[in-house]
Structures are given as C-alpha cells and as structure tokens.
Amino acid sequence: MLGIYIHIPFCRQKCYYCDFYKTLELNLTGAFIKALNNEIRLRSNYLIDNEIKTIYFGGGTPSVLDNRQIIEIVKFLKKNFTVSENAEITLEANPDDLDTKYLNGLRNAGINRLSIGVQSLQERHLRHMNRRHNVKQAVDSVANAAAAGFTNISIDLIYGLPGLTRQQWKSDLNQVFKWPAVHLSAYHITYHKGTVFHDRLINGNLRELSEDESLNQFEILMEETDKAGFEHYEISNFAKNGMYSVHNKSYWTGKEYLGLGPSAHSYNGKSRRWNIGNLEKYIKSVENNKPFSGSEQLGLNDKYNEYILTNLRTKWGVSADIIEKEYGKNNLKYFVGAAEKYISLKKMEKLDDIYLLSREGLFTSDDIIAGLMII
Secondary structure, eight states, rough: EEEEEEEEEEOOOOTTOOSOOOOOGGGHHHHHHHHHHHHHHHHHTTSTOOOOEEEEESSSGGGGOOOHHHHHHHHHHHHHHEEEEEEEEEEEEGGGGHHHHHHHHHHHHOEEEEEEEHHHHSSHHHHHTOSSSSSSHHHHHHHHHHHHTTEEEEEEEEEOOTOOOOHHHHHHHHHHTTOOOOOOEEEOOOOOOTTTHHHHHHTSOOOOOOHHHHEEEEEEEHHHHEEEEEEEEETTEEEEEEEOOOHHHHTTTTTEEEEEEETTEEEEESSSEEEOOOHHHHHHHHHHOOEEEEEEEEHHHHHHHHHHHHHHTBOEEEHHIIIIIIIIIHHHHHHHHHHHHHHTTEEEEEEEEEEEEOOOOOOOOHHHHHSSSOO
C-alpha cells in the first residue's frame, strides 16, 4: 500500500507552536503549483508499478488553496500515477476555511477525508497559540463538513498547553465526541526551537505545565477516548469503528511513500529522500532542472531503527520474527536483550513474538524507543 504526501507550505498566519516549514508568501501559490506539477512528473517513477492507495495534503495550511488549484493537483497526480479508485485522499484544513461552498468544491476535487485543525475549544488558548479561528468557527466547520457529505472527519487537538486545566481538556474532548468525527489526533504541546512558544519559554514569559500535570492530561485522553468508543491505535491517534488514517498507518508500518513539495520526505524501503525546505529555492531549482533534494541509502541498522521507531508507536507493535527475517539475528538478539529491561519495568509487554508498549510505557515512549535503537 503506497502513498503520496504533498506539503502545501502556505499559511495566512503562523501559529506560535508550529515548527513545520511554512511561508506567508501567498502570492507564490501559482508558481508553487507549477513547480509541484513538474516535480510530480519528475518523480513519477519513484514508486514503480504500484497502485497509490493514499494521497495526503499536509502543511502548512492546505485549505488556503482554492478548489481549482486542488483539482489541478489531483488531476495531475492521476495523470502521472495509478491512483486507486477508492484511494483515501486527505486534506488538512483550518476551521475558518470550511464554508459550504469550499467543502462542496473539495468533494468535487475528490477529497474524501478531512483533518480539521481545531487544536482547542477554549478561546483563550486559541488566541494564545495565534490560531486564526474561534470556537464557533470550529463547531461550524464540522457541521458544515458533515452537511456537505464528508463521513471521514478527523479532529486535531493539543493538550499540555500552558494554563490548560484538566477540566478544560476533558470538556474539549467530550465536545468533540458529540461531533460526527470518526478520528482524533491529540498531541502534547512541544516547544520546538525557533518557534514563538520556545522563545517565550526560554525568556520566562511562558510557564510550562508540570510533568505530572501533562501525564494526568494524557491519562484523561486515554480514559475519555475509551469511554467514547475510540480505539487507541497509535500513541497520538484514536479511531472509531476502525476508521484509522490509512495514510499514516501505512507510514507507521513501513510502507513506501513519496513526498512532494518543499521540505517533504520520501521513503522507498532502500533510501530516504528529502526536499529543500525553502519555497523560493524549491521553485527555482525545479524550474531550472537543478537538484532540490538530498538523499541517503539506508543500511541494515538504519532500517532496523526505522522499524522500531515507527511500529512500536502502534497497537500492532514490533515482531521478533520480522526483525530476524529483515534485519538479521544480531539485531534480533540486541532487541530482545534491550526489551527485557522494559518488560521487567512493566513498560513493555510480549505477546507471542509481538512486543508492545504497555499503558505505562506509553508515557515514556520516546525514551523506550531510543533505548531499543542501535546507535
């Protein structure tokens, strides 16, 4: 199952927590799409003789593009790749972009899954993050999406925000559970270097929640999603009625994917490729047939590390049998030895040949994964 990721780098304003590559230069959308179509043509042989099952528009804010532009991109993808008739095609969107006219246009463009960046249902926290929508627009966007015929709706929320209380977090979750959404992505705030939040934290103008409070909010997340019938299938992702993000599940389980646009990454099982993270340089390089990406060949240990990094995050876990077959007996021996420590601490569990994070292990997943990787 192969996928295509398209990085749309445009935003109307920058959120204070986000470290993804983005630009406010909306006047460059036309030049970007021209360059993107050229890259699609150039990369048409990257995923050879395989049907594309997922297309994912990420960003940035993909919903800054108009329907005509999205239709153009989808058509050009289908011209250059074999796209499955029932492919999952996701578009990340800001709530204030999702009016009825725009949503109907998305449906006509072939978009069949929406990932709506709600982030919070507290006005204070939306302002603090410099989000450009308000709570009413968030509520209306989901109602509008359902009315337009979207049945595969995912909501993004952020917890651990400075000043966010348990009561507010619980309220946000329970309001989302009343909506016609079948998927939830919930992320703890991260203070990435280069963001406004990071600068404010360093300067003492922002106070980080305590680790205990963050863990409590993660516990609330797991408890409330379980009660609402959402399956916890990846550390930060929850699905109702098996409505996983097919695109992201493919990524977490090691399937190949092609990344298009500035800063996008690609993986074909043997090597990794990444595009330059600068829109103007990307456009000029593609136009002039100059290199616009870097790459690296993956050795056996690199592939093993990739497998641990992605698969252990999921409910499907890591298979000892796969490690031995794909990455060798030495790597299996290393993994089993390293995993025993976490099993004894009750942070991992072993079911037959499958190794999983325990509920307790989910709280310290990054440290566990790092401890299982080969440096």
